[in-house]
Amino acid sequence: xxxxxxxxxxxxxxxxxxxxxxxxxxxxxxxxxxxxxxxxxxxxxxxxxxxxxxxxxxxxxxxxxxxxxxxxxxxxxxxxxxxxxxxxxxxxxxxxxxxxxxxxxxxxxxxxxxxxxxxxxxxxxxxxxxxxxxxxxxxxxxxxxxxxxxxxxxxxxxxxxxxxxxxxxxxxxxxxxxxxxxxxxxxxxxxxxxxxxxxxxxxxxxxxxxxxxxxxxxxxxxxxxxxxxxxxxxxxxxxxxxxxxxxxxxxxxxxxxxxxxxxxxxxxxxxxxxxxxxxxxxxxxxxxxxxxxxxxxxxxxxxxxxxxxxxxxxxxxxxxxxxxxxxxxxxxxxxxxxxxxxxxxxxxxxxxxxxxx
Amino acid sequence: xxxxxxxxxxxxxxxxxxxxxxxxxxxxxxxxxxxxxxxxxxxxxxxxxxxxxxxxxxxxxxxxxxxxxxxxxxxxxxxxxxxxxxxxxxxxxxxxxxxxxxxxxxxxxxxxxxxxxxxxxxxxxxxxxxxxxxxxxxxxxxxxxxxxxxxxxxxxxxxxxxxxxxxxxxxxxxxxxxxxxxxxxxxxxxxxxxxxxxxxxxxxxxxxxxxxxxxxxxxxxxxxxxxxxxxxxxxxxxxxxxxxxxxxxxxxxxxxxxxxxxxxxxxxxxxxxxxxxxxxxxxxxxxxxxxxxxxxxxxxxxxxxxxxxxxxxxxxxxxxxxxxxxxxxxxxxxxxxxxxxxxxxxxxxxxxxxxxxxxxxxxxxxxxxxxxxx
Numbered sequence: 001x002x003x004x005x006x007x008x009x010x011x012x013x014x015x016x017x018x019x020x021x022x023x024x025x026x027x028x029x030x031x032x033x034x035x036x037x038x039x040x041x042x043x044x045x046x047x048x049x050x051x052x053x054x055x056x057x058x059x060x061x062x063x064x065x066x067x068x069x070x071x072x073x074x075x076x077x078x079x080x081x082x083x084x085x086x087x088x089x090x091x092x093x094x095x096x097x098x099x100x101x102x103x104x105x106x107x108x109x110x111x112x113x114x115x116x117x118x119x120x121x122x123x124x125x126x127x128x129x130x131x132x133x134x135x136x137x138x139x140x141x142x143x144x145x146x147x148x149x150x151x152x153x154x155x156x157x158x159x160x161x162x163x164x165x166x167x168x169x170x171x172x173x174x175x176x177x178x179x180x181x182x183x184x185x186x187x188x189x190x191x192x193x194x195x196x197x198x199x200x201x202x203x204x205x206x207x208x209x210x211x212x213x214x215x216x217x218x219x220x221x222x223x224x225x226x227x228x229x230x231x232x233x234x235x236x237x238x239x240x241x242x243x244x245x246x247x248x249x250x251x252x253x254x255x256x257x258x259x260x261x262x263x264x265x266x267x268x269x270x271x272x273x274x275x276x277x278x279x280x281x282x283x284x285x286x287x288x289x290x291x292x293x294x295x296x297x298x299x300x301x302x303x304x305x306x307x308x309x310x311x312x313x314x315x316x317x318x319x320x321x322x323x324x325x326x327x328x329x330x331x332x333x334x335x336x337x338x339x340x341x342x343x344x345x346x347x348x349x350x351x352x353x354x355x356x357x
Numbered sequence: 358x359x360x361x362x363x364x365x366x367x368x369x370x371x372x373x374x375x376x377x378x379x380x381x382x383x384x385x386x387x388x389x390x391x392x393x394x395x396x397x398x399x400x401x402x403x404x405x406x407x408x409x410x411x412x413x414x415x416x417x418x419x420x421x422x423x424x425x426x427x428x429x430x431x432x433x434x435x436x437x438x439x440x441x442x443x444x445x446x447x448x449x450x451x452x453x454x455x456x457x458x459x460x461x462x463x464x465x466x467x468x469x470x471x472x473x474x475x476x477x478x479x480x481x482x483x484x485x486x487x488x489x490x491x492x493x494x495x496x497x498x499x500x501x502x503x504x505x506x507x508x509x510x511x512x513x514x515x516x517x518x519x520x521x522x523x524x525x526x527x528x529x530x531x532x533x534x535x536x537x538x539x540x541x542x543x544x545x546x547x548x549x550x551x552x553x554x555x556x557x558x559x560x561x562x563x564x565x566x567x568x569x570x571x572x573x574x575x576x577x578x579x580x581x582x583x584x585x586x587x588x589x590x591x592x593x594x595x596x597x598x599x600x601x602x603x604x605x606x607x608x609x610x611x612x613x614x615x616x617x618x619x620x621x622x623x624x625x626x627x628x629x630x631x632x633x634x635x636x637x638x639x640x641x642x643x644x645x646x647x648x649x650x651x652x653x654x655x656x657x658x659x660x661x662x663x664x665x666x667x668x669x670x671x672x673x674x675x676x677x678x679x680x681x682x683x684x685x686x687x688x689x690x691x692x693x694x695x696x697x698x699x700x701x702x703x704x705x706x707x708x709x710x711x712x713x714x715x716x717x718x719x720x721x722x723x724x725x726x727x728x729x730x731x
Contacts, residue, residue, distance in 0.1 A: 008474065008476045008477035008478070008481070009473070009474045009475065009476050009477055114471050114472050114475075117617075118614070118617040118618045119617075119618060119620065163618070165600075165614070165617075168604065169600055169601060169603075172601075172603040172607060173601055173603050173604075174603065315528070315530060318528075318530035318533075319530065321530075322533045322534060325534055326538065
């Protein structure tokens with residue numbers, strides 16, 4: 001009896017389909033369209049001397065519609081010959097229209113299921129099905145592209161790996177908003193750049209590529225960002241390696257929130273327009289001032305976009321709560337955040353110059 | 358009435374440490390963080406530490422009272438001390454243990470079903486688990502103690518990454534303010550925390566007659582409780598730091614959820630599915646707690662009801678616990694019962710136990726006679 005308790009759950013591995021990616025779109029009729037991406041192990045098993053299969057044959061995708069995300073997934077289960085196994089899920093792609101209507105059912109349904117990989121990345125796309133079906137160069141399946149992109153190198157500053165558990169956390173925290181990286185498809189290649197801002201479970205704002213870095217700067221999360229700086233006839237490229245973020249002041253005044261954000265930027269000279277020519281100290285100071293101004297401008301732009309959307313993705317609400325925990329009302333923060341007086345001060349230092357003086 | 362031997366050999370006082378540690382952690386690490394964060398929110402680590410202080414007081418009282426009657430279990434000396442009236446607290450203690458086990462068995466089966474065995478019927482999991490526990494307990498206290506000693510090091514190995522790898526993902530605002538904002542939380546918070554530490558509380562009362570050098574039992578018991586307290590407070594802290602109070606409050610098993618999001622550093626990448634390791638070790642820990650409780654309950658049934666054969670008493674306990682678990686209608690009721698039984702445990706620890714201690718002091722001469730009897 002003891003050893004038989006597990007037999008009900010016995011499932012041979014050949015009877016499973018491993019879902020690597022899942023995408024959700026909203027149809028014009030208001031139904032949820034789900035697309036799953038399944039690798040084809042048989043197509044990868046080629047004998048010596050034969051050419052490998054084409055990228056589009058290394059995986060298959062299946063689409064079905066349903067009233068809700070989980071219903072759509074259940075419809076796919078009716079189509080496939082094998083049982084869908086979500087334990088190896090790498091990416092969840094949410095279509096824009098779906099996100100505008102509400103992302104909560106997607107996150108809730110997937111998180112309730114204990115097997116699902118909590119570290120699966122969530123990305124936003126204009127059309128999730130298109131992303132799920134697009135063969136991508138250099139990777140076996142599109143889902144693996146996202147997994148490799150986020151794990152093999154420092155993440156570029158205009159995007160971020162946001163796993164599903166983090167999205168759920170951001171959505172559940174009162175007075176907090178989520179941000180989800182955007183993916184686009186151009187010339188058969190994915191491009192991860194920009195963020196969608198999710199407030200109250202709905203897509204409420206956008207930070208395209210150029211502005212997306214400002215979000216990372218204001219959150220103090222830039223690890224590898226390049227800034228091209230020009231002063232007079234000299235120009236350099238500085239790689240920002242670290243941004244220290246401090247909230248130097250948070251207070252309420254007549255119901256209006258006041259926030260003072262300080263950013264401490266550290267960078268390294270990446271390239272100098274004049275080979276071998278040393279950079280004099282006063283020029284360093286000017287470049288540092290330029291860097292500080294540029295960082296401040298980008299951070300303020302990102303904050304302005306977030307304020308317009310009512311999406312506090314910077315965790316400012318938490319600091320305001322701590323400033324006055326007894327009178328804190330999370331329900332009113334979205335409105336107060338829109339009109340909050342937020343100022344950013346930046347101090348930039350170019351600490352290193354690489355192998356040159 | 359002699360202490361039941363039933364093939365049992367005596368254990369040393371040092372073995373109280375793994376027994377107390379395992380019994381406390383098995384329950385506290387899953388239930389503790391959720392209960393505490395739901396009640397105390399950002400102040401839950403502080404409340405957990407305060408609850409540990411109360412738990413230390415309870416275990417000192419428990420061990421001291423057991424040492425007062427070193428050759429008798431609590432069931433025996435309560436009845437001998439108070440006469441027929443003693444059956445009331447003795448039976449209360451036994452019923453509490455049986456209720457505790459039924460609730461644990463049900464919730465354990467629900468968690469196992471949710472995580473690993475989603476198609477297996479709940480009664481099958483309950484009966485299978487109880488049968489495994491029965492087998493372990495019937496081997497005797499020394500075998501149980503050896504099993505605990507082996508597994509406790511594996512538990513340390515699995516739980517240490519859980520605590521050490523959390524801080525890199527913390528959001529520090531989740532801890533602020535770190536103190537409770539109202540008087541009610543200050544007063545009740547430590548009591549709620551105490552509820553998550555009570556996996557061990559009855560152990561000295563039932564086990565001390567089987568400990569060879571029982572006069573040295575307090576220190577290892579305190580060490581076991583301190584280690585368990587560190588783990589439970591640590592688990593509360595890391596789940597709060599990573600998830601925040603709202604997510605912990607709305608998650609059924611936040612510690613397990615946290616084990617799923619944990620990312621191992623490069624040297625430990627072979628533990629890529631850390632949650633499976635954690636889940637398996639936790640299942641073993643719960644089985645240990647079940648075996649300990651079943652052992653003490655079986656002793657209680659023998660000594661209160663008068664069943665001679667230990668295995669018969671154990672079989673009866675197993676049956677009652679299994680049936681009790683299967684009578685719980687759904688997981689929501691199961692979760693509420695966990696809270697209710699924990700609060701009952703707090704009430705018994707802070708009410709009945711000190712009352713019995715007071716009676717032992719007041720009825721000193723009678724207590725001396727009972728202590729000398731075997």
